[in-house]
Each structure stands twice: as structure tokens, then as C-alpha cells.
């Protein structure tokens with residue numbers, strides 16, 4: 186175990202700037218942790234002398250400076266496989282705690298976010314695609330800057346599409362309001378299909394929707410439904 190053919194990265198590992206060590210990200214459901222999982226990370230960090238353990242912007246835990254020959258043993262010790270990697274893979278869904286945990290929550294963000302993750306995570310797409318689900322309009326999971334953002338209101342979920350960060354950031358636009366969990370799941374499927382069928386390689390959803398004229402029928406970017 187641990188032998189990797191020359192020039193080939195170990196399973197789920199990404200070569201780092203030093204061209205010697207790797208970054209690995211284990212698959213964590215909905216960014217949720219438990220005492221048992223935390224203990225496993227602590228044991229692995231110590232046993233394999235991991236120089237940097239870092240929480241990522243996508244609510245995952247990245248291990249940096251991992252030696253190639255240790256990667257498989259780490260997966261085994263953690264009892265986890267690698268999270269999906271690659272620019273054209275739906276890697277995770279960012280989810281806020283929502284109901285029943287957060288005092289501001291109006292909807293169950295974890296419940297919906299986990300269903301979205303279960304259904305679509307690992308899907309191959311023409312480019313980067315990010316999803317964020319929040320339990321209220323505070324949008325802690327950053328729905329306005331996701332390709333597909335969702336947030337809860339008393340009367341249901343609001344869906345925002347076409348936001349992104351990067352060198353030219355843009356806010357998303359409200360597509361629908363007052364949706365049920367099932368509505369959002371079916372809306373996500375439709376939007377992902379639209380994206381798969383129409384995007385040029387690397388093109389983000391916002392650009393696709395603009396090019397197809399969909400944004401002409403929708404409220405301005407960043408328009409909060411509460412203000413309309």
C-alpha cells in the first residue's frame with residue numbers, strides 16, 4: 186500500500202506548489218462533524234505529521250503537506266474517501282445550520298442541502314458550479330454569489346441563479362420564491378440540465394443565462410424579494 190506509479194497523483198490527492206507534497210480533502214457530508222470524526226482528524230494529523238489542517242471556504246477540511254506514500258493509509262485511518270475534486274465537478278453544497286439550530290432560521294437548510302448534495306454531488310459539468318443553501322435571508326451560505334443559491338423565508342424557499350465570485354464577481358438573480366423542498370430539488374435539476382446542454386467549456390451559469398436571454402425576464406441582480 187502507498188506505492189503510486191511515478192508521475193501519477195495518489196487517489197484524491199492534489200500536488201502542491203512544492204511539487205512534492207499533496208493536499209487531500211475527505212468527503213464530509215454537509216460539512217457536518219462529530220466528536221468521533223474530529224478525533225480521527227486529530228489522530229491522523231499527529232500520526233502523519235500533517236503541517237497544515239485547514240477549513241476551506243466550502244466547509245470542508247483540507248490536509249496540506251501530505252506525503253504521497255501516506256495518502257491511502259490516511260483514507261483508511263479516517264474511514265473516509267476523498268471528496269470530489271476537479272474544476273468541472275460539483276464538489277459540495279455549502280449549507281448553513283438553519284432550523285432547528287439557528288435563532289434566525291425560517292427553513293430547514295440542512296435537510297434541503299443534504300438532499301441536493303446527495304442527488305447532485307460528483308456530477309460532471311461543463312464548468313465550475315457552486316450551490317449554497319441558507320435557512321433565512323441573511324444568506325450565510327452565500328446564495329447571492331453561487332451559481333444556484335437558496336434561502337428560506339417563512340413562506341418557503343427562494344432560488345437565486347447566476348451568481349459567482351472570481352476576478353469578475355457578480356450577484357445572482359431571484360428565479361422563484363415560495364418554493365417547497367421538492368420544488369427546489371426539481372428546479373436544481375432543470376437548471377443543471379440547462380447548464381449542461383448550453384454552456385461552453387468553463388462558462389459559468391450566469392453567462393449562459395445572459396447569453397440565452399433568460400435574465401431579460403428576471404429582476405435585476407441582487408434584488409431582494411423583500412424589497413420588491
Ligand code: SF4
Nearest residue numbers: 281287290320321325
Ligand atoms: S442564514 Fe440565517 S439561518 Fe442560516 S446561519 Fe445565517 S442567520 Fe442562521
